[in-house]
Amino acid sequence: MLRWIIFIAIYLALGLYTLQALKTVSRYPWVYYAFILLSLLVLGNFVYQFTVGDDTGRVLNRPKSYAFGLLLTMLTFKLITILFLFSEDIFRMMSGGYQKLFGTAKEFTFPERRRFLSILAMGIAAVPFSALLYGMYKGKYNFKVLKYNLEFDDLPEAFHNYQITQISDVHSGSFDDRKKIEYAIDLINRQKSDVLLFTGDMVNNKADEMHPWTELFSTLEAKDGKFSVLGNHDYGDYIDWATPEEKMKNLEDLKILQRNIGFDLLLNESRYLEKDGAKIALIGVENWGRGGFKKAGDLNMAKSNIAKDDFKILMSHDPSHWEDKVIHDDYHYHLTLSGHTHGMQFGIEIPGWVKWSPVKWRYKYWAGVYEELGQYINVNRGFGFLGYPGRVGIWPEITVITLKKKPMV
Template identity: 45%
Template sequence: MKQFFLIFTGILFLLEFYIYQALKTVVSNPYGRIAYIAINALVYIFLVYNLLFINRSDRDHHRVQVSATVVLAVLLPKLFIVFFLLIDDIFRLLQFGFSYFTNKETHFPERRKFLSLAGLAIAGVFTSLFLDGVAFGKYRHRVRKVKVKIKNLPESFKGYKIIQISDMHAGSFFHPQKLQHAFNMINEQKPDLVLFTGDMVNNLAEEFNSVKNLFASINAKDGKFSVLGNHDYGLYIQWNSKQEQAQNIPNLIKLQKEAGFEMLLNEHRIIDKNGEKLYIIGVENWGLKPFPQYGDLDKATRGIPQNAAKILMSHDPTHFDEIVKEHPSDISLTLSGHTHGMQFGLDLKNIKWSPVQYRYKKWADLYESGGKYLYVNRGFGVIGYPGRVGVLPEITLIELT
């Protein structure tokens, strides 16, 4: 571990020295260069200090959030400077070869300055985007409307409106009152049903207290249901005792109940309209390892008629391909979250890209496989990096057809 740390430090030092060459090219004032070195040193001291003291006994998420912000907003954009400097150095190498064989000197100092400026400018743009994502991006909630065909949907449920929200991560918000506008947006849709698909908290049930009144303010004609996500089990902190950890989920269930949400733990509920039925199924978290696999679809669907209209809440979208779509219960629609769209990417009408797609094939929007549908919600909150760039927080309005 010590050897790895020394190698990593050496690589960082070389990269910083390389980047400093770009700064020297465009900043002639020595005080400006000194200021850059001083600020850089403070950033690294801060990061080292934070990393040394991050441990599983920390009960809040704020040290991780600040560290992630510094890495993404200050260090990562520097890779663009390195990229442009490398372009110039490749040109210089080619020029050297040309001069060596032709005995003709070539020198383009303006190119070096231009590429250095370009690298610094693009790094500055990305720094601004990541900082904007923290200050404003995580509050730019939008309603995404989608119509979904449900097999054997009774006439009474045609046009039925369901709001799906997911991945609140209540402990990630310093100022949860700033989310009021998003909850107003939910109520403006006048939903028949509200479904929350997991990760209400980062670890501790008590985190929900900060947003309990907001969730209680949600109105839905036929009820509000939720399921557990991987974070709700409190797997990512060190507990004082096994008893304390064991009590965490009962506490979360109790707090959500106070906000009007019923937790479904490998079970189902029936929505009845005019004697016709829609089955809402909720399973505990089931994801590919290392995520927990507590979801029991056999248990959750026991007693449901084969030809009934069914909607499943399952936090992790990998559950769909691995188990759900081939399950004999024949579930028409699965609602998931979990991926957050990695809170970073391009999320345009015809162009969708996020680094998370290299881990999850189904990471946002509606997917169809074998006549069955999966909708992956982009998440309501944030985790790790406390912001969003490109992939905005989502409220999904699903209309059944």
């Protein structure tokens, strides 16, 4: 209860400070009242969803996600506005202190300065405010197909131009627009790839989150098969279960569900993809993540039935596994496919110019293709969303990778 009181007090204080800027910018009382009403509604909905209306334990359901998203949007607007006004207040305090200390008659306050800074602050704050709202309304379903050509010296000739579609982090428990998901499934199928690889996090917490979407995802097609691995959310670790047996059953139900969809779920296992008498190894590990995430992945077990000189594609949900274990393994993994980071669902990307997200401070490899020690990894930005119910700048991704035999020089 004390935490809620402190949080509400801080939120209201930020609102009052922002209101002063609004009064400086506008002379119309209805504008102030609209801001106060909107601010209180956002706060009230957030408190309600996470207290009185919360009957789901730690599960972040759709109403709670939107309550969090709206609160984040409002706080971003307030904090950016306050950042400008606070700097002005500091300036005025220092100016007043200077005048009193030295008795100067010089005027350090400017009547229009406050108004100018208020307009500037609210104009700048309106940009992320609008972007976060857009991210919840449109951005979360702004699916992008990203295509890469990767060349290898030792790729079997038969697999030249072999095409892989990768999806990751479906998080079906967050979906709220069937038409958009139907469009995305059709977009995947239109790539007509040879194989479809899903790199984990089918659900947020429970297998039954996928039940409304099972039939739709069953329509995914790839002529050489559909393969999957588990992500950290698939184990049900972020929910309070009545018994360990209930949690275990949930995981088993999810495994069965994936197989019913048509995925060959690799649990520290391997398969061979064959074409015209040649083959490449496909390895799938369970989740292995740095920083408190589940470490069920066993690379040694997964590679036990393949040869060291095979051409290898590894599916591993968390890219920290690649960084910490895979690239230094005695086997050479030509291509690793991961997800997990979501690109934080927020950032700035202009192809060829800039790629930035705050998640880079946690994950060195957080989105796109990287190469280390002659080995590649693609970190998929994710198909779905979690927590903040939207995406800004980092759009939902369908990856298409074409394997190429490097030409002889």
